[in-house]
């Protein structure tokens with residue numbers, strides 16, 4: 026894990042951290058600063074004023090938003106670099122990121138519009154929610170292929186096949202790595218529960234948002250297994266019961282508002298990929 030992520034996380038837990046000291050640490054990684062400024066000045070954030078320094082970004086967006094933006098950009102770079110060469114006939118890394126970026130953008134949008142969960146936390150949780158699949162594909166490729174083949178043969182959803190074949194699902198695997206890398210708890214907990222939401226669990230709202238965004242993105246764009254779905258039709262089996270209860274009005278009205286988000290998703294694909 027890039028040291029900037031660990032350092033920024035530690036600083037944000039430290040009450041003595043100031044905007045200046047935080048900016049100095051982030052500015053050691055000019056590639057991240059460049060990307061961060063590009064992102065916060067994009068249509069996606071919809072800010073009226075242009076932000077030109079890390080310090081300004083910290084003042085206008087706040088510490089926590091900066092932490093989540095740095096976490097998103099550097100973890101994405103780290104994992105993307107690690108797995109760039111790992112596409113095979115069963116798994117296309119680009120499809121994986123297209124799905125994840127779509128879920129990230131939609132999670133942030135839903136959090137803002139429905140006023141459920143923190144938008145910046147939802148973005149990073151959406152971006153990394155399925156990272157357990159990357160780890161599985163990388164470290165246990167044989168098991169990963171068995172899951173995919175089982176899902177295809179029996180026409181099952183990926184998660185159902187995973188639970189039948191493996192002792193741990195991608196939610197638990199992602200959680201394990203996030204804890205190991207000492208990344209924030211909102212990321213660990215949301216990854217852990219994005220397919221099985223427990224009422225009262227920490228970051229319940231963020232899990233609801235990511236589950237809903239995941240279901241909508243899987244319904245609108247074929248999932249990475251390219252399951253035989255008709256894109257554009259909501260598939261209710263993708264949604265957790267709690268997500269359906271809380272955000273049903275959003276799920277029911279997707280065709281009305283989705284075109285707006287699609288523009289943001291296209292921008293984000295161009296930005297990240």
Ligand SMILES: [Fe+2]
Nearest residue numbers: 154155219220
């Ligand atoms: Fe998932």
Ligand SMILES: [Fe+2]
Nearest residue numbers: 128154155239
């Ligand atoms: Fe997903």
